[in-house]
Amino acid sequence: MFLNCKTWFSFHYGTYEPKKLIEQAKGLGIKSLALTNINSTADCWDFMHKCQEVGIKPIIGAEVRHEDHFCYVLLAKNNAGLLAIHTFLSYHKQKEIPFPVRPSFTTEDVWVIYRYEEHTLQQQLGVNELIGLDILHLNNLTWQLHLDVDKYVILHPVTYQDKTHYDVHRILRAIAKNTLLSKLTKTDFAGDGEMLMEEGELVSAFARFPSVISKTMQVVNSCSIEMEFHTDKNRKYFTASEEDDSALLRKLAMEGSKMRYGLHNKIALERVEKELKMIADLGFNAYFLIVWDMLRYAHERGFYHVGRGSGANSIVAYCLRITDVDPIKLDLYFERFLNPNRTSPPDFDIDFSWQDRDAIFEYMFMRYGRQYVSLLGMYSTFQRRAIVRELGKVFGLPKEEIDRLVGTREWNSEDKFQRWIKKYGDLLVNFPTNISIHAGGVLISEKPLNQYAVTELPPKGLVTAHMDMFEADRIGLYKFDILSQRGLGHIKDALELIAKNRGKHIDIHHVEEFFSDPNLAKKIREADTIGCFYIESPAMRQLLGKLKCSDYLTLVAASSIIRPGVAQSGMMKQYIERYHDRDKVEYLHPKMKELLEETYGVMVYQEDVIKVAHYFGGISLDEADILRRAMSGKYRSENKFEKLREKFFANCREFGYDESVTTEVWRQMESFGGYSFAKGHSASFAVESYQSLFLKSYYPQEFYVAVINNFGGFYRTEFYFHELRRYGGDIQLPCLNHSDYLTNIHGNKVYVGFIHLQGLEERFAHQIVAERKQNGTYCDLHDVFQRLHPSPEQLNLLIRIGALRFTGLDKKTLLWEANFKSKRLEKEVPVSLFATTDEPHFALPVFEEDRLEDLKDELDLLGFVVGDFFELLEEKYLSGVIKAKELPQYLGQQIKIVGRFVTLKETWTIKNDRMCFGTFLDAEGDWLDTVHFPPVYKQYPLLGAGFYEIHGRVLEEFGVYSVEVLSMRKLGYKFGSKF
Incomplete structure (x- = not known):
């Protein structure tokens, strides 16, 4: 009976989380529910799935609005009607033209419902056009209904769940209009009473008009959408048939195996055969071939790529040159890549230079047809800082007070505005705010994508689906991840600069030579990795130093244990301790030693979570993979996480494990299962890190020019100029006769590009x-x-x-x-x-x-100086200070040091106090790490770029030195008084 319900995917309008809408409807005994979000069907499949689980009949449609003006409600009678609605909405969104006053459909499978007050009664209605009535209209209805009794239905809008959420709705409208809450007019927000009620109450209100009730029931009964969830809807064949796909993949894999392993490598051939059989059995031949074809095109265009993700565990991917990670050498866990019960293809994250990725997108659209290809959408959501800012504006607070509230976690309950911000802010967390574009997901479907979603053209200019990765996965559209990263731009441009400047052509794919290069090992061990992909951040450089990392396999592990879950669970520290002293390795259970001996009893990779869940906890391999994903929040809303948790503990009790052991194993799994990497994924990262490190070690000037010209990396551009100067680059200011738009290099002379000149x-x-x-x-x-x-x-x-x-x-x-x-x-x-x-x-x-x-x-x-930045500092401030390289001599002592601020990372303690880790450069250009505990950080905050005199205590952990800041002051530039 409820034909006009909105969720929070009616952005800045509806207040219902889809799950909560359905739960409330179930509690009220409602038997059918129509989802009609504004100009979108973004959550229709999630809605349908959840309705079916609780026995409610789902109806799918959309409420069409032109800006704030209500036009009509569209309801799909069947899948053909839903296709028509999606096509209609997509056309007008992509063309950016207003919706017509009266829509025209070539099919009779769509109901069009106008509001009573919006419709001219003299207008002749078509066979599928209706007039919607709300309870508010009843007082105005008498004899008019007898004019055409077959054209009226109940259209009671549902927008919010209660009085509190009515206020949330009004706040959302004020945010959407960028105005004060007090300045909204009645036409800006929904009317009173747009809430769910018992179905009997709604029917009773229309008791005088039984024809309206019967027509509404007719509409409800006429609507039925079908969807087979979690079944593959991607493009089925790369060639013309499954047999041809299988034959082509086998041919390519065998040719690649000869290239990678030679003619008679029995182990490699057996694994290739095993994988090919399972790929064929699971129907993933086309998936592999589409990725191969994309990379074939990339190679023709001279685009450099890196393949990673769980697919990097595959020997077929290695033989097809999708990845450069040898799964035999690294003993990569096959079941992380594929297992017999897996329904979705393995993940291939294919990275290209940011300069090349759009060409790959365009190829995919042309190769497979624009009806069948789209970028994957995602949804930006309200989070704390943005919420405080938006609510502060809505309530009319001055900017200075809003800025202060954004930076605090302490609220004054005596201040009504702060009470309101706290109250409504808590309710707004995770509300979707708008559709955006997934980082790199591409959908290629067997049927036209409008069968499943509305599509539009965002500023990027490529068709994007109103569907996020969870919704796509739910119905069986499995994305291809085509990503961009600046690190590949660094490598590609550095190679071109080396060829141009030195006449040398380097094959960067010969990574085996890099792994055994002592110069590269020394660089990693000393954490001299600024500019190198994934290993240049302060945290990663500290980890490399603590591990004394100097080989490929250790770097693979480091790439995963730096991830938030491992670090925050305390297991990163345990791993470092055990790495240096194998006698400290303690296994929670003998079975854990079998599973985790390679990583000293610490779960480092996603495979470890799967292996422990399966072999220790007795969960099947497919369930173990679902559990891994559920730990990142992907399935928590569907209760899969809790069900698997119960099964894990029940199995462990049956196996006779001590409850404390089971609890600790689960804690370790849960703490980082959603954040760790697959081992093959980490290995791909490590390969790229070695490639960057090789270029930095042997061609540092060209390398840093490439980093600068790609504007990517952990640090600001000025610090890459700093490193370039340290490595012998003769940096020249922009010059009309030598500079280009980007920075260039001739010999060792580097001319700053015009792009850096602010205002030009x-x-x-x-x-x-x-x-x-x-x-x-x-x-x-x-x-x-x-x-x-x-x-x-x-x-x-x-x-x-x-x-x-x-x-x-x-x-x-x-x-x-x-x-x-x-x-x-x-x-x-x-x-x-x-x-x-x-x-x-x-x-x-x-x-x-x-x-x-x-x-x-x-x-x-x-924004920076090309020479020695410390020229800007009075020499008197450097008197009596020590240098970063001298810290080992002063362990445990209080020292004074002067540093140029580089970056900081803020965090919160378990007591909810704010602290940070800082990074500085000393007068000799060496890097310095600092720790600012809450009392000191509050008293001596960092005040932006410039010089700081730091008084602190020298700390050491696993051979890595830092300074615990005790007090600090910012120093002015030498010309401060002159100018």
């Missing part, structure tokens, strides 16, 4: 380079004017940064002459076809050059 227009920067390439270098200021016609503001920027130093004139002289010439040109009409140098001459005084003025220009225009 991109169009003008490209014009400078294009004109120079076409007509040669610039001669003097007059030549610059003649050829570039710069605006005074743009020319002044170039002069201030020294880009016209080739003229031989100092900056102040150039500024005088440039501004004089600009003023003169403003008064002239350029009519001459020929260059002229006939200009008045005047004598200028000799200007003194000032190094501090130059440094300030660099800081203002680039």
